[in-house]
Amino acid sequence: MTKQASASTYEITCRLPRSRASVPRARAMLHAVLSDWGADQDVLDNAELLLSELVTNALRVRVPSDRQVGVRIARSLEDGLLRLEVSDAGSGRPEVQAPGDDEPGGRGLLLVEALAHRWGVDERVGGLGKTVWAELKAPDIVAEPVAREVAAVMVRPGQRVRVRGEWRVVVSVRGEQRDAGNPAVVLGLDEGPALRVQATEPLAVRQGEDS
Template identity: 75%
Template sequence: MTSSNDIAFRLSRSRGSVPRARALLHAALSGWGINQEVLGDAELVLSELVTNALRVPVPSDRQIGVRIARSMADGLLRLEVSDAGGGCPEVRAPGEDETGGRGLLLVAALAHRWGYEERAAGIGKTVFAELKAPDIVAEPVMREMAAVMVRTGQVVRVRGEWRNVLGVRNDRYAAGGPAVVLEFADGTSLRVHAAEPLAVRTDDCSE
């Protein structure tokens, strides 16, 4: 189970998983007060880690796990990508005429610390990178608002759990009443009446 300080999701082994990972990262970090420079570095690092995981030779039905976490006490942003493959990720020194092999060089240059760990449960490994984010915000304030007022990047309480909102769209019930569809970072969605009050955590409570 994730908390308001981390987001975890799984990606299929497809080319579209790299931009999807970046979109989910952007949705999380936009609510955590991360500045644009750190956000840009984080997007590059996560893209490289996911790309490398997609290249690991494993069965096609094996998904990639991603976790994005923040530590206010240490001022760090941690990115983790897990795959079911073996091997040890190593920084290469490709020649000038080689077009690839520079992914981990970029990760090592941008990250405060990076490495890999064997997965505690299951097969494979988790590659992680930590970036310094001194402006990362503290726990957001909770307030109640109508579903129609919820915005992307906020975190809402659904069935006792806090869920990061990746997208919001307007809808209508068959009977004609206004509805809102909330799309969450784990790929699920929820349709509620537009006026239904929801508990929302956000770092910026201004309208």
């Protein structure tokens, strides 16, 4: 997964295998990102539905073997929009259908059209396939500083770590030896119980909000 930030946008991109498991993986990633950005529940719910439909549609497209699905989540501070993009290597362009009451499928893009502020399809620059995108109005969410992953032993007091989906300030750090000589780190947090993890376990870290 790649994270990029600038003065006006913040984005996260990743590539997912062509597997049904990629739909919940994309949804979980989106949930984590929008939680960090402070999105309200309506934006979160609609964005999850949109991304699920876009990834599901991309997985149904026939493509050359081993081609992955690309996902991009971007926040535009200037426009107050959340943009979701899903790219695949397949040909053709998706079109909104009008299935009958007795037809079980074909309603994915109807949902996208109903939920999105706007949506569309772009050809991929310099490559096969296309990118289907959808935008939601999200004026209240704020892009956070870029987080990074470090080994638990590298965490320092004053930093913030992601614990059970929430960011907590580290107030103390101490090492200890577990059974069989496995080194561990105990992080005292501003709220809740201390976090005890293996010294080499990766943790998502960013600087404190006042730093």
